[in-house]
Amino acid sequence: MTRWSHRHVLDLAAFSSHDYATVLELASRFHALPTAGARRLPALQGRLVTTLFFEPSTRTRSSFELAARRLSADVQSFSPASSALSKGESLLDTARTYVAMGSDVLVVRHSCAGVPAALARDLDQAGERVAVLNAGDGLHSHPSQALLDLFTLARHFAPEAPSPEALRGRRIVIVGDVLHSRVARSNLWALSACGAEVVLCGPATLLPQSFADFVAAPPPGQEHDPIAQRGSVRLERRLEDALPGADAVMTLRLQKERMRQHLITSLESYHRSYGLNHQRLELCGKPVPVLHPGPVNRGVELSGPLLDDSSCSLVEEQVRNGIPVRMALLYLLNG
Ligand code: ASP
Numbered sequence: 001m002t003r004w005s006h007r008h009v010l011d012l013a014a015f016s017s018h019d020y021a022t023v024l025e026l027a028s029r030f031h032a033l034p035t036a037g038a039r040r041l042p043a044l045q046g047r048l049v050t051t052l053f054f055e056p057s058t059r060t061r062s063s064f065e066l067a068a069r070r071l072s073a074d075v076q077s078f079s080p081a082s083s084a085l086s087k088g089e090s091l092l093d094t095a096r097t098y099v100a101m102g103s104d105v106l107v108v109r110h111s112c113a114g115v116p117a118a119l120a121r122d123l124d125q126a127g128e129r130v131a132v133l134n135a136g137d138g139l140h141s142h143p144s145q146a147l148l149d150l151f152t153l154a155r156h157f158a159p160e161a162p163s164p165e166a167l168r169g170r171r172i173v174i175v176g177d178v179l180h181s182r183v184a185r186s187n188l189w190a191l192s193a194c195g196a197e198v199v200l201c202g203p204a205t206l207l208p209q210s211f212a213d214f215v216a217a218p219p220p221g222q223e224h225d226p227i228a229q230r231g232s233v234r235l236e237r238r239l240e241d242a243l244p245g246a247d248a249v250m251t252l253r254l255q256k257e258r259m260r261q262h263l264i265t266s267l268e269s270y271h272r273s274y275g276l277n278h279q280r281l282e283l284c285g286k287p288v289p290v291l292h293p294g295p296v297n298r299g300v301e302l303s304g305p306l307l308d309d310s311s312c313s314l315v316e317e318q319v320r321n322g323i324p325v326r327m328a329l330l331y332l333l334n335g
Contacts, residue, residue: 004332008120008132011141012189013219016226020150020164020193023328027151028162030070030324030331044073044334050103052078052095053135054110059294059319060135060144064107067326073334076103091115092122099123105131105333113138113182131333139182139258145293146186148325150194152318153248156289167194168231173242174200175274176252176301178207180259183293184252188214192230200235201242202274205263206254211235239274243283250291251276251301267300277303281312289314 004022006014033041049068053061061077068075076098085094095106108116120132136142154162157170172191178184178200191198192215200211212235218225236242243249254270264270276290290306291314298304307313 004335006333007124008116008134009143009329009333010117010120010132010134011219012143012146012186012193013215013222014226015189015193017164017193019226020147020190022332023147023325024151024154024163026328026331027147027321027324028155030327031151031155031321040070040072042072043331044068044071047071047073047104047334048076048102049073049105049107049330050076050078050098051107051135052098052109054080054091054108054115055136057109057135059322060109060142061107063319063322064133064135064144064326064330067323068105068330070323071327071330073104073330076101092119095119095123096126096128099128099130103130105133105330107133107135108137109135110137113140133329133333136182139180140185142182142186142293144322144326144329145183146190147329148318148322149183149187149250149291149293150190151325152291152314152321153289155317155321156248156314164194167191167196169195169197170247171197171199171245172248172250173246174198174250174252175239175242175276176202176206177254178202178211178252179263180206180255181252185214187250188233192233193227195229195231197231198233199242199246200233201237201239203237203264207235207237209235239276239280240283243280244285246284246288248289248291249276249281249284251296253293253295254297254300267297271300275300275303277306278309281306287312291315291318294319 051061065075116132116134116137123130134143154166158166174184215230290312
């Protein structure tokens with residue numbers, strides 16, 4: 001099954017159809033394992049996974065650490081506040097310290113786009129064998145989140161055989177702060193690669209028109225797109241125009257910490273225009289699932305009752321699915 005060629009996982013723009021299928025198939029196998037009793041697989045015994053998070057995280061970090069432990073890897077965590085970074089050590093030297101201790105995988109999150117890729121390049125040039133896994137860099141990319149979203153949707157549409165094919169022709173609406181969302185960017189690559197019809201919805205301040213062409217060409221530095229034909233991407237300004245015909249709705253957090261100017265009038269007015277609740281969801285014309293990568297601003301992107309309604313909210317399911325998906329990535333990177 002595995003024909004895996006990536007030394008690092010930095011951006012889904014480089015993923016082929018086979019890569020998506022491989023991750024989903026492995027994740028399904030890990031998902032099917034019992035979580036009680038004998039929880040650990042010996043696959044990564046003797047390997048060391050280091051999480052280097054220079055930005056806060058609740059879900060991603062603990063999910064990667066749990067995934068690594070379930071595969072019997074040793075896990076080491078770095079926190080910037082208590083590190084020698086405050087004494088002036090460079091990021092690369094910090095990473096090399098962990099590599100010197102025997103790390104096989106560095107899981108890196110940083111507020112600046114491109115940091116995981118720069119580390120991977122520098123470590124490759126230095127002849128190190130370590131793999132770098134991007135756990136979210138600035139506005140750029142969050143591959144493991146988009147892969148767990150894909151797995152969650154594929155399981156929803158085809159519970160018995162969750163594969164990328166399950167997304168073909170499905171209309172997935174992504175609502176909210178697309179501009180500041182690395183999750184939306186990674187999902188655009190992933191969903192369009194699987195042949196989904198993506199509808200982006202938000203005000204012009206949070207969703208520039210240029211997103212209509214986001215997947216039209218590979219990002220700078222990448223010569224060609226490994227996907228022969230991608231699904232479509234369309235923009236809508238009003239939820240009333242975006243929701244009819246949707247098969248799933250993905251909501252995004254308003255990233256207040258990344259907004260340099262006032263881009264919305266108020267949280268209340270945002271909720272009135274773009275917040276989802278049960279009544280709004282009926283505009284889809286049929287029961288559809290709702291996703292959110294978390295953390296959720298309850299009552300802003302999603303009403304409390306909708307977030308807590310497990311008949312349509314897949315938010316907790318996304319959290320659970322993050323573990324097998326990250327197990328799959330760690331397993332593949334450890335070859
Ligand atoms: N947790 C996701 C991220 O790190 C989404 C968010 O923060 O809104 O990008």
